[in-house]
Amino acid sequence: xxxxxxxxxxxxxxxxxxxxxxxxxxxxxxxxxxxxxxxxxxxxxxxxxxxxxxxxxxxxxxxxxxxxxxxxxxxxxxxxxxxxxxxxxxxxxxxxxxxxxxxxxxxxxxxxxxxxxxxxxxxxxxxxxxxxxxxxxxxxxxxxxxxxxxxxxxxxxxxxxxxxxxxxxxxxxxxxxxxxxxxxxxxxxxxxxxxxxxxxxxxxxxxxxxxxxxxxxxxxxxxxxxxxxxxxxxxxxxxxxxxxxxxxxxxxxxxxxxxxxxxxxxxxxxxxxxxxxxxxxxxxxxxxxxxxxxxxxxxxxxxxxxxxxxxxxxxxxxxxxxxxxxxxxxxx
RNA sequence: CUCCAGGAUAGGUUC
Numbered sequence: 001x002x003x004x005x006x007x008x009x010x011x012x013x014x015x016x017x018x019x020x021x022x023x024x025x026x027x028x029x030x031x032x033x034x035x036x037x038x039x040x041x042x043x044x045x046x047x048x049x050x051x052x053x054x055x056x057x058x059x060x061x062x063x064x065x066x067x068x069x070x071x072x073x074x075x076x077x078x079x080x081x082x083x084x085x086x087x088x089x090x091x092x093x094x095x096x097x098x099x100x101x102x103x104x105x106x107x108x109x110x111x112x113x114x115x116x117x118x119x120x121x122x123x124x125x126x127x128x129x130x131x132x133x134x135x136x137x138x139x140x141x142x143x144x145x146x147x148x149x150x151x152x153x154x155x156x157x158x159x160x161x162x163x164x165x166x167x168x169x170x171x172x173x174x175x176x177x178x179x180x181x182x183x184x185x186x187x188x189x190x191x192x193x194x195x196x197x198x199x200x201x202x203x204x205x206x207x208x209x210x211x212x213x214x215x216x217x218x219x220x221x222x223x224x225x226x227x228x229x230x231x232x233x234x235x236x237x238x239x240x241x242x243x244x245x246x247x248x249x250x251x252x253x254x255x256x257x258x259x260x261x262x263x264x265x266x267x268x269x270x271x272x273x274x275x276x277x278x279x280x281x282x283x284x285x286x287x288x289x290x291x292x293x294x295x296x297x298x299x300x301x302x303x304x305x306x307x308x309x310x311x312x313x314x315x316x317x318x319x320x321x322x323x324x325x326x327x328x329x330x331x332x
Numbered sequence: 333c334u335c336c337a338g339g340a341u342a343g344g345u346u347c
Contacts, residue, residue, distance in 0.1 A: 009337080037337070072338040108339045115340090139340040171341035178342080210342045241343045248344095273344045280345075309345050316345075 005034040012041035032064040040073045048077045052086065066093070068103035075109045084117040101131060108137035115144025120153070135166050143175040151183030158192075170201055174211040181218040189215045193228075203231040210239040217246025222255075235266065241274045248281045256281035257290060270297075272307050279313040288321030295330075 004027045011020035017038075024030065024038055035058045042051040055074055058066060071094040078087035091110055094100040100110065107130045114123035120141075127133060127141050138161040145154035158168060158176045168176070173196050180189035193202065193212055201208040209232045216225035225246050232239060240263040247256035260278040263270065270278070275294055282291035295314055298304055304311065311330060318327035 013337085033337080040337075067338090069338045076339075103338095105339045110339095112340060134339095136340045141340090143340060169341090174341045207342045212342095214342065238343050243343095245343065275344095277344050312345055 005029070005031045008034040009037045012037045015041075015045075017041045017045060017047075030061060030064065032067055032070070035061070035064060036067060036070045036073065039070060043073055043077045048081060051077060065097060066099075068094075068099045068106045071097075071099050071103075071106050072109050075106070075113045079109070079113045079116040082117050084114075084119060087113045087117060101129075104130070104132050104134065104137075107132070108134070108140055111137045112140040112144075115140050115147070118144075118148055120144050120148060120150065133161070133164065133166065135161070135169055135172060138166060139169075139172045139175055142172060142179065146175050146179035146182065149182050151179040151181075151185070151188075154179030155183070155188050168195075170205050170208045173201060174208060177211045177215040181215050184219070186216075186219040186221060189219065202228060203233055206232065206234045206236060206239060210242050213239060213246065214242045217242065217249070220250050222246060222250055222252065235268060237263075237268055237271045237274050240266075240268055240270075241277050244274065244277050244281065248277065248284065253281040253284040253287075257285075257287065272303055272310060275303070276307075276309050276313045279310075279317045283313070283317035283320035286321045288318065288323050288326075291317040291321060292326075 004023065008020050008024050011023065020038060020041060024034060035054070039051045039054050042048070042054065051074065055066070055070070058064065071090060074090055075087060078090065091100065094106055099106045101107070107126065110126045111123050114120070114126060123141050123144050127137055130137060138157060142154045142157045145157065154176060158172065161168065173192055176192055177189060180192065196202040196208060196212065202212055203209055209228060212228045213225045216222070216228065225243060229239065229243050240259065244256045244259045247253065247259060257278065260274070263274065275298060279291055279294055282294065298310060314330045315327045318324070318330060
């Protein structure tokens, strides 16, 4: 019976979920570990409904109980689907099993689930009730506040967690910066910048650095954004695009296009997002020639069919540039 | 009781 259960684990690990299921169904004794492993396997390949169905069957198995691992996997699926109803049920069951308060991972995934579902009050209550609030559970709540436009609350959380002696990490700062962007309070963002600088996050980590660039751009502080960007040790298409959008959205499309040129010169291949954003900049200032070059590049790379947004933006660019016949051609 | 698997984080057109 051990052998069969372990074989199920191995099959899930190598992605043979269908074979795993066939074997799993023939087992006489199914361990908690193999139930959970099947559930995780289905979630990983996006078949959430199968996972939930399996969980129902698991509850009917008198010999096993779901573990913290089981609840983490299922609650994470609820977060992705924003399925609050199922999340609430799972929360009740995790509480009944003692997982919710015994297992810190279940605690933080509960905070995340409520946050992602927009039930910020519930998220806050779960966090406050946790025996151990760590950087991840705090960050999950901050992310929730930021995502749903409650910048003030997000920033207060950052302060509260620091008062509790918990050090923020890159993820915490990134979420807090996102909150600042939505708040229109550049001072708070600058405050965070200073702290990140102290911890060496602002130029060494590309995600953190890009989030800073984005925050400054959203406040229209392009000089600050450029300064952070210039200090970045690594740049990728995302960081370049963030800057390009920053210039474009602040009425500086010419500068945006200069950034695009520098990005190419830097040897960073533009992805579809970078191309779309640069096309928008072209459209804004009627730069049909440069837009046309980007168009040619898109055709050469065969990207046109990949994403409807590219076509939309090409039309925008040609229309704004007055080349209606080219716009029509793209449209057709 | 021990061993293996589990948690939060960056950019675009429309919104």
